[in-house]
Amino acid sequence: DHPTNCAVGQCTDGLLSGNLQELMGDIDWHEANYQRQWTYIHDALQDVADTTFLPANSPPHRKHVVVIIADGGLTDIDGDACSAGNPCGQCPWGCDQKWQPTYPGMLDNAQQDLRQENVIVFGVVMRRFNQYTYQDDYAELRLRPLVTDPKDDHFMNLQLDEIPSQLLDKFCDPSSP
Numbered sequence: 001d002h003p004t005n006c007a008v009g010q011c012t013d014g015l016l017s018g019n020l021q022e023l024m025g026d027i028d029w030h031e032a033n034y035q036r037q038w039t040y041i042h043d044a045l046q047d048v049a050d051t052t053f054l055p056a057n058s059p060p061h062r063k064h065v066v067v068i069i070a071d072g073g074l075t076d077i078d079g080d081a082c083s084a085g086n087p088c089g090q091c092p093w094g095c096d097q098k099w100q101p102t103y104p105g106m107l108d109n110a111q112q113d114l115r116q117e118n119v120i121v122f123g124v125v126m127r128r129f130n131q132y133t134y135q136d137d138y139a140e141l142r143l144r145p146l147v148t149d150p151k152d153d154h155f156m157n158l159q160l161d162e163i164p165s166q167l168l169d170k171f172c173d174p175s176s177p
Helices: 020-032 042-052 103-116 134-146 160-171
Strands: 065-070 120-127 155-159
Touching: 020 160, 042 065, 042 103, 065 134, 065 160, 120 134, 120 160, 134 155, 155 160
Parallel strands: 065 120, 120 155
Antiparallel strands: none
16 A cells, blocks of 8 residues: 555655655655555566666666665565464464465566666665664565665665664765766
């Protein structure tokens, strides 16, 4: 679930975006609607791999970059953490009914396509509090393997209110490292 049907320029409408104002709108939404569970990205990654960086859609002189911002552990791999591959395990927050056994392979395929297209993948775990929780650690464990090597250069674990200054302002500034 994410914000959709926003006024133009106020959120990404669940689509890929390079517009800073739209990204900030989504970050604000996540701050107000923090979820930490059932985060699936295989469809979005495959969409990026299939269409976004094709020569007709993206000039070859630009770097091809994807930033994955997750507020929970990715569940494409084996369902929710407490499910251990069984989507209806003993999860205290309910049953993960969306997970399918085909998701891990789909995620692998999308990652391979992005690597072949020389796409740089960054990952950001957005956490709600200053102190790390089990869910934050789990989200990091799941997201870190998806980022481009070297992992430490392409991964962050940030508190929600740090994202604008530590990620978006610097990432969108051509003079920043």
